Amino acid sequence: MLTTRIIPCLDVKDGRVVKGVRFQSLRDAGSPEKRAVEYEAQGADELVVLDVSATAEGRLTRLETIRRIRRCISIPLTVGGGVRAVEDVAALLDAGADRVSVNTAAVLSPQLINTLSKCFGRQCIVLAIDAGQTTRRSWQVVIHSGRERTGMDAVAWAKTGEERGAGEILLTSWDRDGTRSGYDLDLIRAVSRRVNMPIIASGGAARPTDLVEAARSGASAVLAASVFHDANCSVSNIKREFSSAQLKVRI
Amino acid sequence: MTNEVVILRTGVANIASVQSAFARLGVAVRLCDEPSDIVSAAFVVLPGVGAFGSAMQYLQTRAMIDPLSLRVRLDRPTLAICLGLQLLCAASDESPGRNGIGIIHETVHRFHPRVRVPQIGWNKVRPLDGAGFITEGYAYFANSYCLRQAPDGWLASRTDYGEPFVSALQRGRVLACQFHPELSGTWGLNVLSRWLAGEDGAPGC
Numbered sequence: 001m002l003t004t005r006i007i008p009c010l011d012v013k014d015g016r017v018v019k020g021v022r023f024q025s026l027r028d029a030g031s032p033e034k035r036a037v038e039y040e041a042q043g044a045d046e047l048v049v050l051d052v053s054a055t056a057e058g059r060l061t062r063l064e065t066i067r068r069i070r071r072c073i074s075i076p077l078t079v080g081g082g083v084r085a086v087e088d089v090a091a092l093l094d095a096g097a098d099r100v101s102v103n104t105a106a107v108l109s110p111q112l113i114n115t116l117s118k119c120f121g122r123q124c125i126v127l128a129i130d131a132g133q134t135t136r137r138s139w140q141v142v143i144h145s146g147r148e149r150t151g152m153d154a155v156a157w158a159k160t161g162e163e164r165g166a167g168e169i170l171l172t173s174w175d176r177d178g179t180r181s182g183y184d185l186d187l188i189r190a191v192s193r194r195v196n197m198p199i200i201a202s203g204g205a206a207r208p209t210d211l212v213e214a215a216r217s218g219a220s221a222v223l224a225a226s227v228f229h230d231a232n233c234s235v236s237n238i239k240r241e242f243s244s245a246q247l248k249v250r251i
Numbered sequence: 252m253t254n255e256v257v258i259l260r261t262g263v264a265n266i267a268s269v270q271s272a273f274a275r276l277g278v279a280v281r282l283c284d285e286p287s288d289i290v291s292a293a294f295v296v297l298p299g300v301g302a303f304g305s306a307m308q309y310l311q312t313r314a315m316i317d318p319l320s321l322r323v324r325l326d327r328p329t330l331a332i333c334l335g336l337q338l339l340c341a342a343s344d345e346s347p348g349r350n351g352i353g354i355i356h357e358t359v360h361r362f363h364p365r366v367r368v369p370q371i372g373w374n375k376v377r378p379l380d381g382a383g384f385i386t387e388g389y390a391y392f393a394n395s396y397c398l399r400q401a402p403d404g405w406l407a408s409r410t411d412y413g414e415p416f417v418s419a420l421q422r423g424r425v426l427a428c429q430f431h432p433e434l435s436g437t438w439g440l441n442v443l444s445r446w447l448a449g450e451d452g453a454p455g456c
Contacts, residue, residue: 096267
């Protein structure tokens, strides 16, 4: 049986790990390679590296950071930030990414998903969706690191992404990101009912039980950043919590 | 360099991860798209992500199919990863009408509709026929298609995802993995080093 993946996320800016609240007010959280090695040792099932300044500053994720991380880990590495074209994905894969996530550029030009999927295979393309809540049961897609609301329905966009060839959704609740108020479980349920591809839940994790609840709500993988960076919770703690809740994890 | 690992280019793939896994094992690696190398190299890796049809097209255009078949028939140390395993088969539902390399006379099928596709993540691998290079453990998978039936004459490992499927096949020094050993942590590095050494894992592991 497939296990639920526990994924620490490294938000990287200028070669350092940072973490903010709702993508803003970033603070330093260490060296990416050091964090990566630490998380693999704790039992992380995958790492996600997002260059949080890439889109804003109009440049591709620093390839050198990816190369350095790749050299020291033996688990999958998904990379996002500023991906706009086939060449960006090729460069990231060359540097050591196994999968690549697209966000803003796919919203501005949805055909990009088809192109990337055809070129690199569905399993390589992660569609990152930042969802801002509008009413109790609806969410809209926000882009440019949350600075722009698009009016597009986030659940419908996930479905469109699947039809166009994305292999997984990295679903972030913009309202919960960095707030440690728990994942938006309604959002996870709504998207997981709509699509037949795996979903990574993101945004709001505070306690081990939050990650368990996200998995129970339909997420195939759970991602968190600050929970792990501040050492108040290790990947192994989380996995113990999953095991006692009778959910399968790799131990 | 006699003990070099030659990684075949099959178009787009996460070759950096394969390279870096072998580097961690202290083995020299070379990327190759010259068919003259394929039969004689000490170790050959056929990686592969992407679609069955376009990968076959790529191998065909570069005249890599015959040397690869020969190498496997000669039992030269060869490792096929993920799509690489599927390419050794006769055909795939993914690209109807397109022939595979055909060393394994089976067709690759899409996973059952009741499971989320692609399968992405860690799943349990169980060797069925005693110890080969594979021991029981968790491996990382990223696939939408799978081989359901193990061919005769190969040691098979099984994994379940909505249905049982073949997660690895071994015949002599030839190993084909549906999972990514290069991304499967320490367990995966151990698979790679046993393949390099030609040594079986401990029985009962």
